[in-house]
Amino acid sequence: MSNRVRVRFAPSPTGGLHLGGVRTILYNYLFAHHHGGQFVLRIEDTDQNRYVADAEQYIYDCLEWCGLLPDESPLKGGPYTPYRQSERKPLYYQYAQQLVDAGYAYYAFDTVEELEKMRHDLKNEHNPNPQYDHKTRMQMRNSLSLDPKEVVELLNKQTPHVIRIKMPHNKTVSFTDMIRGEIHFDTSLVDDKVLLKADGMPTYHLAVVVDDHLMQITHAFRGEEWLPSAPVHLLLWEYLGWKESMPQWAHLPLILKPDGNGKLSKRDGDRLGFPVFAMDWKDPKTNETTTGFKEIGFLPQAFVNMLALLGWNDGSGQEIFSLDELVQRFSIDRVHKGGAKFDYEKAKWFNHQYIQHAADELLLPLVKPYFEKAGISADDAYMLQVIGLIKERCTLLPDFVQQGYFFFHTPKEIDLASIQAKWEDRKKQFFESWVEILQSLEQWTHDELEQSFNKTMEAHGLKKGDVLLPLRIMLVGGKYGPGVFVIAEMIGKAETCNRVKAALAQLGN
RNA sequence: GGCGCGUUGGUCAAUCGGCUAAGACGCCUCCCUUUCACGGAGGAAUGACGGGUUCGACUCCCGUACGUGCUACCA
Numbered sequence: 001m002s003n004r005v006r007v008r009f010a011p012s013p014t015g016g017l018h019l020g021g022v023r024t025i026l027y028n029y030l031f032a033h034h035h036g037g038q039f040v041l042r043i044e045d046t047d048q049n050r051y052v053a054d055a056e057q058y059i060y061d062c063l064e065w066c067g068l069l070p071d072e073s074p075l076k077g078g079p080y081t082p083y084r085q086s087e088r089k090p091l092y093y094q095y096a097q098q099l100v101d102a103g104y105a106y107y108a109f110d111t112v113e114e115l116e117k118m119r120h121d122l123k124n125e126h127n128p129n130p131q132y133d134h135k136t137r138m139q140m141r142n143s144l145s146l147d148p149k150e151v152v153e154l155l156n157k158q159t160p161h162v163i164r165i166k167m168p169h170n171k172t173v174s175f176t177d178m179i180r181g182e183i184h185f186d187t188s189l190v191d192d193k194v195l196l197k198a199d200g201m202p203t204y205h206l207a208v209v210v211d212d213h214l215m216q217i218t219h220a221f222r223g224e225e226w227l228p229s230a231p232v233h234l235l236l237w238e239y240l241g242w243k244e245s246m247p248q249w250a251h252l253p254l255i256l257k258p259d260g261n262g263k264l265s266k267r268d269g270d271r272l273g274f275p276v277f278a279m280d281w282k283d284p285k286t287n288e289t290t291t292g293f294k295e296i297g298f299l300p301q302a303f304v305n306m307l308a309l310l311g312w313n314d315g316s317g318q319e320i321f322s323l324d325e326l327v328q329r330f331s332i333d334r335v336h337k338g339g340a341k342f343d344y345e346k347a348k349w350f351n352h353q354y355i356q357h358a359a360d361e362l363l364l365p366l367v368k369p370y371f372e373k374a375g376i377s378a379d380d381a382y383m384l385q386v387i388g389l390i391k392e393r394c395t396l397l398p399d400f401v402q403q404g405y406f407f408f409h410t411p412k413e414i415d416l417a418s419i420q421a422k423w424e425d426r427k428k429q430f431f432e433s434w435v436e437i438l439q440s441l442e443q444w445t446h447d448e449l450e451q452s453f454n455k456t457m458e459a460h461g462l463k464k465g466d467v468l469l470p471l472r473i474m475l476v477g478g479k480y481g482p483g484v485f486v487i488a489e490m491i492g493k494a495e496t497c498n499r500v501k502a503a504l505a506q507l508g509n
Numbered sequence: 510g511g512c513g514c515g516u517u518g519g520u521c522a523a524u525c526g527g528c529u530a531a532g533a534c535g536c537c538u539c540c541c542u543u544u545c546a547c548g549g550a551g552g553a554a555u556g557a558c559g560g561g562u563u564c565g566a567c568u569c570c571c572g573u574a575c576g577u578g579c580u581a582c583c584a
Contacts (some may be wrong), residue, residue, distance in 0.1 A: 228579040480545035
Protein backbone atom coordinates (compact mmCIF):
# COMPACT_ATOMS: atom_id res chain seq x y z
CA MET A 1 0.00 0.00 0.00
CA SER A 2 3.00 2.21 0.51
CA ASN A 3 2.60 4.31 -2.60
CA ARG A 4 -1.09 4.75 -2.46
CA VAL A 5 -1.61 6.17 0.98
CA ARG A 6 -3.82 9.24 0.95
CA VAL A 7 -4.97 10.93 4.12
CA ARG A 8 -6.83 14.13 4.76
CA PHE A 9 -7.38 16.69 7.44
CA ALA A 10 -10.78 18.26 7.07
CA PRO A 11 -11.29 21.18 9.40
CA SER A 12 -14.34 23.32 9.62
CA PRO A 13 -13.26 26.95 9.32
CA THR A 14 -15.01 28.21 12.39
CA GLY A 15 -12.26 29.60 14.58
CA GLY A 16 -8.84 29.10 16.05
CA LEU A 17 -6.92 25.91 15.43
CA HIS A 18 -6.90 23.84 18.57
CA LEU A 19 -4.03 21.74 19.94
CA GLY A 20 -5.97 18.59 19.19
CA GLY A 21 -6.51 19.71 15.62
CA VAL A 22 -2.82 20.32 15.14
CA ARG A 23 -2.06 16.91 16.53
CA THR A 24 -4.50 15.31 14.11
CA ILE A 25 -2.79 17.22 11.31
CA LEU A 26 0.56 16.07 12.58
CA TYR A 27 -0.43 12.40 12.71
CA ASN A 28 -1.88 12.69 9.23
CA TYR A 29 1.28 14.30 7.99
CA LEU A 30 3.55 11.76 9.67
CA PHE A 31 1.55 8.82 8.44
CA ALA A 32 1.41 10.11 4.88
CA HIS A 33 5.09 10.90 4.74
CA HIS A 34 6.08 7.69 6.46
CA HIS A 35 4.31 5.76 3.73
CA GLY A 36 5.30 8.06 0.91
CA GLY A 37 1.70 9.06 0.42
CA GLN A 38 -0.25 12.27 0.10
CA PHE A 39 -1.66 14.55 2.74
CA VAL A 40 -4.74 16.44 1.67
CA LEU A 41 -6.30 19.49 3.27
CA ARG A 42 -10.02 19.73 2.66
CA ILE A 43 -12.10 22.56 4.01
CA GLU A 44 -15.39 21.39 5.46
CA ASP A 45 -17.36 24.60 5.23
CA THR A 46 -20.77 23.03 4.97
CA ASP A 47 -22.25 25.02 7.80
CA GLN A 48 -22.96 28.45 6.49
CA ASN A 49 -24.16 29.66 9.85
CA ARG A 50 -20.89 28.97 11.53
CA TYR A 51 -18.68 30.22 8.74
CA VAL A 52 -15.95 32.59 9.93
CA ALA A 53 -14.27 34.74 7.33
CA ASP A 54 -10.58 34.54 8.18
CA ALA A 55 -10.54 31.05 9.60
CA GLU A 56 -9.40 29.34 6.42
CA GLN A 57 -6.43 31.60 5.87
CA TYR A 58 -5.63 31.15 9.53
CA ILE A 59 -5.45 27.39 9.04
CA TYR A 60 -2.94 27.80 6.23
CA ASP A 61 -0.89 30.11 8.42
CA CYS A 62 -0.82 27.56 11.20
CA LEU A 63 0.14 24.74 8.86
CA GLU A 64 2.92 26.84 7.48
CA TRP A 65 4.20 27.84 10.89
CA CYS A 66 4.20 24.22 12.01
CA GLY A 67 5.89 23.11 8.83
CA LEU A 68 3.14 20.59 8.10
CA LEU A 69 2.12 21.62 4.64
CA PRO A 70 -0.37 19.51 2.71
CA ASP A 71 0.25 18.10 -0.74
CA GLU A 72 -3.18 19.12 -1.94
CA SER A 73 -5.40 21.90 -0.67
CA PRO A 74 -7.80 24.62 -1.81
CA LEU A 75 -4.83 26.96 -2.10
CA LYS A 76 -2.43 24.57 -3.74
CA GLY A 77 -4.93 22.69 -5.81
CA GLY A 78 -4.46 19.09 -6.86
CA PRO A 79 -6.08 16.37 -8.90
CA TYR A 80 -9.33 16.35 -6.91
CA THR A 81 -10.23 19.99 -7.07
CA PRO A 82 -12.16 21.73 -5.60
CA TYR A 83 -11.10 21.10 -2.03
CA ARG A 84 -13.68 23.32 -0.44
CA GLN A 85 -16.95 21.56 0.24
CA SER A 86 -19.00 24.69 -0.33
CA GLU A 87 -17.67 24.63 -3.88
CA ARG A 88 -18.56 20.99 -4.22
CA LYS A 89 -22.14 21.59 -3.22
CA PRO A 90 -23.77 20.43 -6.49
CA LEU A 91 -21.99 17.11 -6.16
CA TYR A 92 -23.70 15.85 -3.08
CA TYR A 93 -27.31 15.97 -4.13
CA GLN A 94 -27.04 13.12 -6.58
CA TYR A 95 -25.64 10.81 -3.95
CA ALA A 96 -28.34 11.72 -1.49
CA GLN A 97 -30.89 11.15 -4.23
CA GLN A 98 -29.32 7.83 -5.06
CA LEU A 99 -29.80 6.78 -1.47
CA VAL A 100 -33.42 7.86 -1.48
CA ASP A 101 -34.06 5.96 -4.69
CA ALA A 102 -32.53 2.85 -3.22
CA GLY A 103 -34.64 3.15 -0.09
CA TYR A 104 -31.71 3.89 2.20
CA ALA A 105 -32.77 7.46 2.82
CA TYR A 106 -35.92 9.53 2.79
CA TYR A 107 -37.26 13.04 2.56
CA ALA A 108 -38.26 14.72 5.79
CA PHE A 109 -40.40 17.83 5.85
CA ASP A 110 -40.48 18.51 9.54
CA THR A 111 -39.94 22.09 10.53
CA VAL A 112 -37.58 23.14 13.25
CA GLU A 113 -40.59 23.73 15.49
CA GLU A 114 -41.96 20.28 14.82
CA LEU A 115 -38.62 18.72 15.66
CA GLU A 116 -38.44 20.69 18.85
CA LYS A 117 -41.94 19.69 19.77
CA MET A 118 -41.19 16.02 19.22
CA ARG A 119 -38.07 16.23 21.37
CA HIS A 120 -39.90 18.14 24.03
CA ASP A 121 -42.93 15.87 24.12
CA LEU A 122 -40.96 12.66 24.22
CA LYS A 123 -38.41 13.86 26.67
CA ASN A 124 -38.56 12.24 30.07
CA GLU A 125 -36.38 10.94 32.84
CA HIS A 126 -35.54 7.77 30.99
CA ASN A 127 -35.18 9.35 27.62
CA PRO A 128 -33.53 12.74 28.03
CA ASN A 129 -32.56 12.96 24.36
CA PRO A 130 -35.31 11.67 22.09
CA GLN A 131 -34.06 10.81 18.65
CA TYR A 132 -35.46 10.94 15.18
CA ASP A 133 -35.15 7.21 14.62
CA HIS A 134 -36.97 4.01 13.81
CA LYS A 135 -39.15 4.50 16.84
CA THR A 136 -40.29 7.99 16.02
CA ARG A 137 -39.96 8.50 12.29
CA MET A 138 -43.45 7.24 11.47
CA GLN A 139 -44.89 9.94 13.70
CA MET A 140 -43.02 12.60 11.81
CA ARG A 141 -43.67 14.17 8.44
CA ASN A 142 -41.53 12.37 5.92
CA SER A 143 -41.71 10.30 2.80
CA LEU A 144 -41.98 7.17 4.87
CA SER A 145 -44.97 8.27 6.92
CA LEU A 146 -46.79 10.44 4.42
CA ASP A 147 -48.97 9.38 1.55
CA PRO A 148 -46.81 9.11 -1.61
CA LYS A 149 -49.06 11.53 -3.40
CA GLU A 150 -48.63 14.08 -0.70
CA VAL A 151 -44.90 13.63 -0.83
CA VAL A 152 -44.84 14.34 -4.54
CA GLU A 153 -46.98 17.37 -3.95
CA LEU A 154 -44.74 18.70 -1.23
CA LEU A 155 -41.72 18.14 -3.40
CA ASN A 156 -43.34 19.86 -6.36
CA LYS A 157 -44.19 22.82 -4.22
CA GLN A 158 -40.56 22.99 -3.26
CA THR A 159 -41.37 22.56 0.38
CA PRO A 160 -38.18 22.86 2.39
CA HIS A 161 -36.97 19.43 3.33
CA VAL A 162 -33.94 17.43 4.31
CA ILE A 163 -32.82 13.97 3.39
CA ARG A 164 -32.26 11.61 6.28
CA ILE A 165 -30.62 8.24 6.36
CA LYS A 166 -32.97 5.41 7.26
CA MET A 167 -31.07 3.55 9.91
CA PRO A 168 -31.85 -0.14 9.77
CA HIS A 169 -33.38 -1.92 12.68
CA ASN A 170 -31.46 -4.46 14.72
CA LYS A 171 -28.38 -4.62 12.65
CA THR A 172 -24.87 -4.82 14.02
CA VAL A 173 -22.32 -2.71 12.24
CA SER A 174 -18.67 -3.39 12.95
CA PHE A 175 -15.33 -2.22 11.82
CA THR A 176 -11.72 -2.48 12.87
CA ASP A 177 -10.27 0.71 14.17
CA MET A 178 -6.52 0.97 13.65
CA ILE A 179 -6.06 2.07 17.22
CA ARG A 180 -8.89 0.40 19.09
CA GLY A 181 -9.52 -2.82 17.24
CA GLU A 182 -12.98 -4.28 16.68
CA ILE A 183 -15.86 -1.95 17.41
CA HIS A 184 -19.53 -2.83 17.17
CA PHE A 185 -22.71 -0.79 17.08
CA ASP A 186 -26.36 -1.66 17.19
CA THR A 187 -28.00 0.38 14.46
CA SER A 188 -31.31 0.46 16.32
CA LEU A 189 -29.74 2.90 18.72
CA VAL A 190 -28.49 5.31 16.10
CA ASP A 191 -30.73 8.10 14.84
CA ASP A 192 -31.71 8.94 11.29
CA LYS A 193 -29.04 11.53 10.71
CA VAL A 194 -29.66 14.34 8.28
CA LEU A 195 -27.57 13.83 5.16
CA LEU A 196 -28.62 16.79 3.08
CA LYS A 197 -29.79 19.96 4.72
CA ALA A 198 -32.68 22.12 3.62
CA ASP A 199 -30.27 24.61 2.09
CA GLY A 200 -28.92 21.89 -0.17
CA MET A 201 -25.65 21.57 1.67
CA PRO A 202 -24.60 18.16 2.86
CA THR A 203 -24.00 17.53 6.52
CA TYR A 204 -20.62 16.31 7.61
CA HIS A 205 -21.90 12.73 7.46
CA LEU A 206 -22.62 12.75 3.77
CA ALA A 207 -19.79 15.04 2.78
CA VAL A 208 -17.09 13.11 4.56
CA VAL A 209 -18.08 9.86 2.90
CA VAL A 210 -18.57 11.28 -0.57
CA ASP A 211 -15.36 13.27 -0.52
CA ASP A 212 -13.25 10.59 1.07
CA HIS A 213 -14.43 8.32 -1.70
CA LEU A 214 -13.98 10.81 -4.50
CA MET A 215 -10.59 11.87 -3.21
CA GLN A 216 -9.46 8.27 -2.83
CA ILE A 217 -8.69 8.59 0.84
CA THR A 218 -7.16 5.39 2.18
CA HIS A 219 -6.81 6.15 5.89
CA ALA A 220 -9.00 8.44 7.90
CA PHE A 221 -7.88 9.91 11.22
CA ARG A 222 -10.19 11.88 13.42
CA GLY A 223 -10.87 12.57 17.07
CA GLU A 224 -12.47 10.01 19.29
CA GLU A 225 -15.57 12.19 19.53
CA TRP A 226 -16.51 10.92 16.09
CA LEU A 227 -16.71 7.31 17.11
CA PRO A 228 -20.46 7.31 17.84
CA SER A 229 -21.27 8.47 14.32
CA ALA A 230 -19.06 5.85 12.71
CA PRO A 231 -21.99 3.48 12.05
CA VAL A 232 -23.65 6.16 9.92
CA HIS A 233 -20.53 6.54 7.86
CA LEU A 234 -19.97 2.82 7.60
CA LEU A 235 -23.49 2.29 6.33
CA LEU A 236 -23.15 5.14 3.87
CA TRP A 237 -20.06 3.56 2.38
CA GLU A 238 -22.01 0.38 2.01
CA TYR A 239 -25.19 1.94 0.64
CA LEU A 240 -23.31 3.99 -1.89
CA GLY A 241 -21.65 0.84 -3.11
CA TRP A 242 -18.13 1.79 -2.17
CA LYS A 243 -17.58 -0.54 0.73
CA GLU A 244 -14.49 -2.21 -0.74
CA SER A 245 -12.61 1.04 -0.93
CA MET A 246 -13.60 2.41 2.45
CA PRO A 247 -10.63 3.96 4.23
CA GLN A 248 -9.25 2.41 7.35
CA TRP A 249 -10.34 4.37 10.36
CA ALA A 250 -8.33 5.53 13.30
CA HIS A 251 -10.02 7.41 16.11
CA LEU A 252 -7.44 9.42 17.98
CA PRO A 253 -7.61 9.84 21.75
CA LEU A 254 -8.69 13.18 23.10
CA ILE A 255 -6.44 15.81 24.60
CA LEU A 256 -7.79 16.48 28.06
CA LYS A 257 -7.69 19.49 30.35
CA PRO A 258 -4.81 19.47 32.87
CA ASP A 259 -7.01 19.66 35.92
CA GLY A 260 -10.03 17.48 36.34
CA ASN A 261 -11.18 15.64 33.29
CA GLY A 262 -12.74 16.41 29.99
CA LYS A 263 -11.78 17.65 26.59
CA LEU A 264 -9.35 20.55 26.57
CA SER A 265 -11.05 23.73 25.47
CA LYS A 266 -10.06 27.29 24.78
CA ARG A 267 -11.70 28.20 28.05
CA ASP A 268 -9.27 26.01 29.98
CA GLY A 269 -6.36 27.85 28.46
CA ASP A 270 -7.81 31.22 29.45
CA ARG A 271 -8.58 29.94 32.89
CA LEU A 272 -5.23 28.28 33.56
CA GLY A 273 -3.05 30.69 31.64
CA PHE A 274 -1.68 28.83 28.67
CA PRO A 275 -2.38 28.81 24.95
CA VAL A 276 -4.64 26.29 23.30
CA PHE A 277 -4.50 27.57 19.73
CA ALA A 278 -1.44 27.19 17.52
CA MET A 279 -1.35 30.88 16.67
CA ASP A 280 -3.07 34.04 17.81
CA TRP A 281 -6.70 33.93 16.84
CA LYS A 282 -8.70 37.11 16.61
CA ASP A 283 -12.38 36.40 16.60
CA PRO A 284 -13.87 38.72 13.97
CA LYS A 285 -17.18 38.76 15.79
CA THR A 286 -15.98 39.74 19.23
CA ASN A 287 -12.63 41.23 18.23
CA GLU A 288 -11.16 39.20 21.03
CA THR A 289 -7.67 37.80 20.55
CA THR A 290 -6.65 34.46 21.96
CA THR A 291 -2.93 33.97 22.36
CA GLY A 292 -1.33 31.18 20.40
CA PHE A 293 1.71 29.02 21.02
CA LYS A 294 3.60 30.94 18.37
CA GLU A 295 3.00 34.31 19.91
CA ILE A 296 3.69 33.24 23.46
CA GLY A 297 7.13 32.26 22.29
CA PHE A 298 7.20 28.63 21.20
CA LEU A 299 9.40 27.35 18.43
CA PRO A 300 7.30 25.44 15.92
CA GLN A 301 9.64 22.45 16.12
CA ALA A 302 9.19 22.24 19.87
CA PHE A 303 5.45 22.64 19.56
CA VAL A 304 5.21 19.85 17.01
CA ASN A 305 7.55 17.60 18.96
CA MET A 306 5.53 18.08 22.11
CA LEU A 307 2.31 17.32 20.31
CA ALA A 308 3.69 14.18 18.72
CA LEU A 309 4.46 12.77 22.16
CA LEU A 310 1.00 13.56 23.47
CA GLY A 311 -0.55 10.24 22.62
CA TRP A 312 2.29 8.51 20.90
CA ASN A 313 5.85 7.36 21.59
CA ASP A 314 8.22 5.04 19.85
CA GLY A 315 8.91 2.93 22.93
CA SER A 316 12.55 3.87 23.16
CA GLY A 317 12.25 6.55 25.78
CA GLN A 318 13.52 9.19 23.41
CA GLU A 319 11.53 12.38 23.61
CA ILE A 320 13.26 14.85 21.36
CA PHE A 321 12.63 14.14 17.69
CA SER A 322 13.10 16.20 14.58
CA LEU A 323 10.22 16.15 12.13
CA ASP A 324 12.20 13.82 9.89
CA GLU A 325 12.75 11.41 12.74
CA LEU A 326 9.08 11.52 13.58
CA VAL A 327 8.21 10.72 9.99
CA GLN A 328 10.59 7.82 10.09
CA ARG A 329 9.43 6.35 13.38
CA PHE A 330 5.77 7.15 13.49
CA SER A 331 3.44 4.23 13.49
CA ILE A 332 -0.25 4.27 14.14
CA ASP A 333 -0.22 1.17 16.31
CA ARG A 334 1.81 2.96 18.91
CA VAL A 335 -0.83 5.63 19.30
CA HIS A 336 -2.56 5.33 22.65
CA LYS A 337 -6.18 4.61 23.26
CA GLY A 338 -6.60 6.74 26.34
CA GLY A 339 -6.79 10.51 26.34
CA ALA A 340 -3.84 12.52 27.63
CA LYS A 341 -4.03 15.47 29.95
CA PHE A 342 -2.23 18.44 28.56
CA ASP A 343 0.71 19.48 30.72
CA TYR A 344 1.87 23.01 30.02
CA GLU A 345 4.97 22.59 32.18
CA LYS A 346 6.11 19.73 29.99
CA ALA A 347 5.29 21.73 26.89
CA LYS A 348 7.57 24.49 28.12
CA TRP A 349 10.27 21.96 28.85
CA PHE A 350 10.21 20.93 25.20
CA ASN A 351 10.59 24.53 24.14
CA HIS A 352 13.42 25.07 26.58
CA GLN A 353 15.20 22.05 25.13
CA TYR A 354 14.84 23.39 21.62
CA ILE A 355 16.03 26.87 22.54
CA GLN A 356 19.02 25.49 24.41
CA HIS A 357 20.11 23.40 21.49
CA ALA A 358 19.22 25.76 18.68
CA ALA A 359 22.01 27.53 16.82
CA ASP A 360 22.33 31.18 17.82
CA GLU A 361 21.87 32.14 14.18
CA LEU A 362 18.55 30.37 14.08
CA LEU A 363 17.41 32.12 17.21
CA LEU A 364 18.48 35.59 16.10
CA PRO A 365 15.61 36.38 13.73
CA LEU A 366 13.11 34.93 16.17
CA VAL A 367 14.37 36.87 19.15
CA LYS A 368 15.09 40.17 17.46
CA PRO A 369 11.45 41.29 17.20
CA TYR A 370 11.03 40.84 20.93
CA PHE A 371 14.14 42.89 21.60
CA GLU A 372 12.97 45.58 19.24
CA LYS A 373 9.63 45.74 20.92
CA ALA A 374 11.50 46.41 24.14
CA GLY A 375 13.43 49.21 22.50
CA ILE A 376 16.59 47.20 22.08
CA SER A 377 18.60 47.21 18.92
CA ALA A 378 22.17 46.23 18.28
CA ASP A 379 24.25 44.78 15.52
CA ASP A 380 23.75 41.10 14.81
CA ALA A 381 27.20 40.07 15.95
CA TYR A 382 26.63 41.47 19.40
CA MET A 383 23.12 40.10 19.63
CA LEU A 384 24.36 36.69 18.57
CA GLN A 385 26.85 36.70 21.43
CA VAL A 386 24.16 37.67 23.89
CA ILE A 387 21.87 34.93 22.62
CA GLY A 388 24.61 32.35 23.05
CA LEU A 389 25.23 33.51 26.58
CA ILE A 390 21.65 33.48 27.80
CA LYS A 391 19.74 30.91 25.77
CA GLU A 392 20.08 28.16 28.33
CA ARG A 393 18.05 30.22 30.75
CA CYS A 394 15.25 31.03 28.35
CA THR A 395 12.15 28.89 28.19
CA LEU A 396 10.03 31.03 25.92
CA LEU A 397 11.24 33.49 23.30
CA PRO A 398 10.24 36.63 25.25
CA ASP A 399 12.48 35.47 28.10
CA PHE A 400 15.43 36.69 26.06
CA VAL A 401 14.40 40.26 26.76
CA GLN A 402 14.30 39.79 30.48
CA GLN A 403 17.48 37.72 30.50
CA GLY A 404 19.41 39.93 28.14
CA TYR A 405 18.22 43.47 28.79
CA PHE A 406 21.31 44.50 30.75
CA PHE A 407 23.57 43.67 27.83
CA PHE A 408 22.05 46.56 25.94
CA HIS A 409 20.83 49.05 28.49
CA THR A 410 21.55 50.07 32.03
CA PRO A 411 19.12 48.15 34.20
CA LYS A 412 16.08 50.24 34.98
CA GLU A 413 16.17 49.10 38.55
CA ILE A 414 18.74 47.31 40.60
CA ASP A 415 18.17 45.08 43.54
CA LEU A 416 19.73 47.51 46.02
CA ALA A 417 18.25 45.76 49.01
CA SER A 418 20.37 42.67 48.41
CA ILE A 419 23.55 44.74 48.45
CA GLN A 420 22.51 46.91 51.32
CA ALA A 421 21.89 43.96 53.58
CA LYS A 422 25.63 43.51 54.06
CA TRP A 423 26.98 46.79 52.86
CA GLU A 424 30.12 48.11 54.51
CA ASP A 425 32.32 51.09 54.06
CA ARG A 426 35.30 48.99 53.03
CA LYS A 427 33.27 47.47 50.21
CA LYS A 428 32.47 50.91 48.99
CA GLN A 429 36.14 51.82 49.10
CA PHE A 430 36.99 48.66 47.22
CA PHE A 431 34.60 49.44 44.39
CA GLU A 432 35.79 53.01 44.18
CA SER A 433 39.36 52.00 43.79
CA TRP A 434 38.62 49.16 41.43
CA VAL A 435 36.80 51.49 39.09
CA GLU A 436 39.89 53.65 39.11
CA ILE A 437 42.12 50.70 38.36
CA LEU A 438 39.90 49.71 35.46
CA GLN A 439 40.78 52.94 33.70
CA SER A 440 44.32 51.75 33.22
CA LEU A 441 43.52 48.15 32.40
CA GLU A 442 45.55 47.07 29.39
CA GLN A 443 43.11 44.62 27.89
CA TRP A 444 39.38 44.68 28.38
CA THR A 445 38.84 40.95 28.63
CA HIS A 446 37.03 38.96 31.24
CA ASP A 447 40.26 37.32 32.32
CA GLU A 448 42.00 40.62 32.88
CA LEU A 449 38.95 41.98 34.61
CA GLU A 450 38.73 39.06 36.94
CA GLN A 451 42.40 39.23 37.77
CA SER A 452 42.32 42.90 38.60
CA PHE A 453 39.14 42.37 40.57
CA ASN A 454 40.68 39.61 42.64
CA LYS A 455 43.89 41.53 43.23
CA THR A 456 42.12 44.66 44.36
CA MET A 457 39.75 42.62 46.45
CA GLU A 458 42.57 40.95 48.31
CA ALA A 459 44.31 44.25 48.82
CA HIS A 460 41.19 45.44 50.59
CA GLY A 461 41.03 42.33 52.70
CA LEU A 462 37.83 41.16 51.08
CA LYS A 463 36.62 37.86 49.74
CA LYS A 464 34.65 36.94 46.67
CA GLY A 465 31.64 36.26 48.78
CA ASP A 466 31.75 39.86 49.91
CA VAL A 467 31.85 41.68 46.62
CA LEU A 468 31.11 39.40 43.70
CA LEU A 469 27.35 39.44 44.16
CA PRO A 470 27.24 43.21 44.69
CA LEU A 471 29.14 43.65 41.44
CA ARG A 472 26.67 41.43 39.65
CA ILE A 473 23.73 43.37 40.96
CA MET A 474 25.35 46.63 39.95
CA LEU A 475 25.84 45.44 36.40
CA VAL A 476 22.85 43.21 35.90
CA GLY A 477 20.27 44.54 38.31
CA GLY A 478 19.56 41.21 39.93
CA LYS A 479 20.89 37.84 40.92
CA TYR A 480 20.94 36.20 37.56
CA GLY A 481 22.82 36.00 34.30
CA PRO A 482 26.05 34.57 32.93
CA GLY A 483 29.53 35.09 34.39
CA VAL A 484 29.81 38.62 35.68
CA PHE A 485 33.20 39.37 34.12
CA VAL A 486 31.99 38.20 30.76
CA ILE A 487 29.13 40.64 31.13
CA ALA A 488 31.54 43.43 31.99
CA GLU A 489 33.64 42.57 28.97
CA MET A 490 30.56 42.67 26.75
CA ILE A 491 29.15 45.97 27.91
CA GLY A 492 32.53 47.68 27.84
CA LYS A 493 34.62 49.79 30.12
CA ALA A 494 32.60 52.98 30.16
CA GLU A 495 29.33 51.25 30.83
CA THR A 496 30.82 49.01 33.48
CA CYS A 497 32.30 51.91 35.35
CA ASN A 498 29.14 53.95 35.01
CA ARG A 499 26.98 51.21 36.42
CA VAL A 500 29.27 50.68 39.38
CA LYS A 501 29.44 54.39 40.09
CA ALA A 502 25.72 54.82 39.71
CA ALA A 503 25.09 52.02 42.14
CA LEU A 504 27.58 53.45 44.63
CA ALA A 505 25.79 56.75 44.44
CA GLN A 506 22.49 55.10 45.13
CA LEU A 507 23.93 53.26 48.07
CA GLY A 508 24.99 56.52 49.67
CA ASN A 509 27.89 56.58 52.06
C1' G B 510 -31.10 7.68 30.48
C1' G B 511 -28.90 4.98 26.19
C1' C B 512 -24.74 3.79 23.40
C1' G B 513 -19.43 4.07 22.41
C1' C B 514 -14.57 4.59 24.26
C1' G B 515 -11.10 4.56 28.09
C1' U B 516 -8.43 3.48 33.16
C1' U B 517 0.08 2.03 35.23
C1' G B 518 3.10 7.61 40.10
C1' G B 519 0.42 14.68 40.39
C1' U B 520 1.31 14.61 34.64
C1' C B 521 3.31 12.14 29.97
C1' A B 522 4.40 7.09 29.84
C1' A B 523 7.50 1.73 28.96
C1' U B 524 5.85 -3.18 29.65
C1' C B 525 2.85 -7.12 24.30
C1' G B 526 2.34 -13.62 30.74
C1' G B 527 8.24 -13.87 34.37
C1' C B 528 8.37 -7.06 37.63
C1' U B 529 13.09 -6.21 42.29
C1' A B 530 7.09 -2.11 37.33
C1' A B 531 11.80 1.77 32.68
C1' G B 532 12.30 6.74 31.36
C1' A B 533 10.62 12.03 31.12
C1' C B 534 8.10 16.54 33.29
C1' G B 535 7.13 18.63 37.96
C1' C B 536 8.60 18.37 43.26
C1' C B 537 12.57 17.57 47.18
C1' U B 538 17.98 16.81 48.69
C1' C B 539 23.00 17.12 47.41
C1' C B 540 27.23 18.37 43.96
C1' C B 541 29.06 21.97 40.33
C1' U B 542 28.68 27.41 40.17
C1' U B 543 30.29 32.37 45.91
C1' U B 544 24.23 34.71 41.06
C1' C B 545 20.55 32.51 37.96
C1' A B 546 20.54 28.76 34.61
C1' C B 547 22.85 24.50 32.43
C1' G B 548 24.98 19.92 33.88
C1' G B 549 25.62 15.75 37.40
C1' A B 550 24.13 12.38 41.67
C1' G B 551 20.16 10.86 44.67
C1' G B 552 14.92 10.79 46.73
C1' A B 553 9.53 10.60 47.47
C1' A B 554 5.59 8.97 44.24
C1' U B 555 2.16 4.08 40.14
C1' G B 556 -0.87 -1.10 38.11
C1' A B 557 -9.28 1.61 40.04
C1' C B 558 -11.86 -2.66 42.44
C1' G B 559 -13.71 -7.81 42.59
C1' G B 560 -13.72 -12.41 40.39
C1' G B 561 -11.73 -15.92 37.03
C1' U B 562 -7.82 -18.37 33.36
C1' U B 563 -2.63 -19.75 34.39
C1' C B 564 3.00 -22.74 37.49
C1' G B 565 2.94 -17.37 37.16
C1' A B 566 -0.94 -11.77 35.81
C1' C B 567 -0.01 -4.68 35.12
C1' U B 568 -0.37 -7.71 30.91
C1' C B 569 -5.73 -12.45 28.82
C1' C B 570 -11.37 -13.04 30.09
C1' C B 571 -15.80 -11.46 32.89
C1' G B 572 -18.18 -8.17 36.15
C1' U B 573 -18.22 -3.53 39.03
C1' A B 574 -16.72 1.34 39.79
C1' C B 575 -15.01 5.73 37.96
C1' G B 576 -13.94 8.99 33.97
C1' U B 577 -14.99 10.69 29.26
C1' G B 578 -17.33 11.28 24.32
C1' C B 579 -21.78 11.28 21.50
C1' U B 580 -26.96 11.47 21.60
C1' A B 581 -28.34 19.04 16.24
C1' C B 582 -30.70 20.70 9.30
C1' C B 583 -22.41 21.71 14.21
C1' A B 584 -18.33 19.75 12.79
